[in-house]
Amino acid sequence: MVDRPNKPTALVKTPGLPPQPQVTISQDNTRVTASLHTGESIEVLLYGATVLSWKDCAGDEKLWLSETAKLDGSKPVRGGIPIVFPLFGPPNASHAATSSLPQHGFARNVRWEFLGKSTSEGSSSNVKLDFGLSSEGIDEATRSLWPYSFGLLYSVTLDRESLNTTLVITNDGNEPFEIQTLFHTYFRVQDIASVQVGGLEDASYTDRVGGTKTEAGTSSPLTIAGETDRVYQLTKDSKKAIVISDGGEPRFNIFRDNLDQAVVWNPWDAKSAAMADFSPKDGFKRMICVEAGSVQGWQKLDKGDAFEGAQTIFLP
Numbered sequence: 497m498v499d500r501p502n503k504p505t506a507l508v509k510t511p512g513l514p515p516q517p518q519v520t521i522s523q524d525n526t527r528v529t530a531s532l533h534t535g536e537s538i539e540v541l542l543y544g545a546t547v548l549s550w551k552d553c554a555g556d557e558k559l560w561l562s563e564t565a566k567l568d569g570s571k572p573v574r575g576g577i578p579i580v581f582p583l584f585g586p587p588n589a590s591h592a593a594t595s596s597l598p599q600h601g602f603a604r605n606v607r608w609e610f611l612g613k614s615t616s617e618g619s620s621s622n623v624k625l626d627f628g629l630s631s632e633g634i635d636e637a638t639r640s641l642w643p644y645s646f647g648l649l650y651s652v653t654l655d656r657e658s659l660n661t662t663l664v665i666t667n668d669g670n671e672p673f674e675i676q677t678l679f680h681t682y683f684r685v686q687d688i689a690s691v692q693v694g695g696l697e698d699a700s701y702t703d704r705v706g707g708t709k710t711e712a713g714t715s716s717p718l719t720i721a722g723e724t725d726r727v728y729q730l731t732k733d734s735k736k737a738i739v740i741s742d743g744g745e746p747r748f749n750i751f752r753d754n755l756d757q758a759v760v761w762n763p764w765d766a767k768s769a770a771m772a773d774f775s776p777k778d779g780f781k782r783m784i785c786v787e788a789g790s791v792q793g794w795q796k797l798d799k800g801d802a803f804e805g806a807q808t809i810f811l812p
């Protein structure tokens with residue numbers, strides 16, 4: 497073998513890109529899943545753009561999803577994070593424009609479009625999934641119940657220690673409209689008897705159990721010992737977290753952005769027994785809904801206006 501005195505120098509090795517988040521669309525085109533190389537993952541059903549699952553790096557599920565939740569588009573999902581829009585709660589004749597809509601509006605009852613994924617610049621430790629819905633994307637029957645020209649852009653960002661959901665609502669038509677919106681997050685807890693919700697102290701609230709009444713805030717964290725359905729009126733201070741603790745340990749820190757109310761809901765035994773899509777029947781012991789939203793009064797959007805609201809849930 498001839499030894500070549502002037503060998504070409506080896507090519508300088510380009511450092512490999514860090515492992516990128518994986519995003520997959522299910523074969524039946526109904527779900528999008530995303531995972532970080534460190535193990536965290538989310539799964540989003542295109543029906544309602546409902547986040548069904550959020551797991552930490554150890555694979556522990558953070559959201560509660562009923563075992564009998566309908567995932568076939570026949571009913572809003574009982575669990576995960578359904579989106580409430582453009583109406584919170586049951587329709588009411590006092591607000592004519594939304595009085596024909598179903599409870600919590602229609603955004604959770606229709607299929608959204610997956611618009612794509614992105615990551616923060618230079619980062620492989622987060623992934624953002626974008627979903628869209630517009631007046632053109634809903635069926636004629638729904639459009640006739642709420643005949644406005646709108647656009648919704650919903651972004652779900654998974655980070656190693658947090659999940660952010662951001663909704664941007666635009667008025668794309670000439671007619672003004674009024675909206676309410678909320679992230680109806682079902683949190684998974686170990687034992688509702690040992691759950692405390694902090695960060696709501698001193699906030700007045702509307703109690704919706706057994707007739708609607710307004711109550712002054714209390715100084716201690718909220719505990720749940722029966723059916724609970726409250727709309728808390730919060731300050732605009734987006735730096736103050738709502739903290740869900742379980743067994744004395746903080747589990748979730750929820751930060752709001754431009755969402756001035758939080759609903760706390762647990763149906764307890766009788767109400768959950770009456771819901772066919774709620775199971776197991778003692779599942780109310782392992783869930784609590786803490787729902788950041790804008791649901792007191794209405795946000796008016798004139799032609800060309802936009803409203804943006806977000807929540808970020810941190811794992812302590």
Ligand SMILES: O=P(O)(O)OC[C@H]1O[C@@H](O)[C@H](O)[C@@H](O)[C@@H]1O
Binds near residue numbers: 600726761787
């Ligand atoms: O059964 P739905 O329509 O999903 O609503 C569940 C609950 O959602 C909560 O946000 C409301 O405060 C409750 O009053 C309601 O019962």
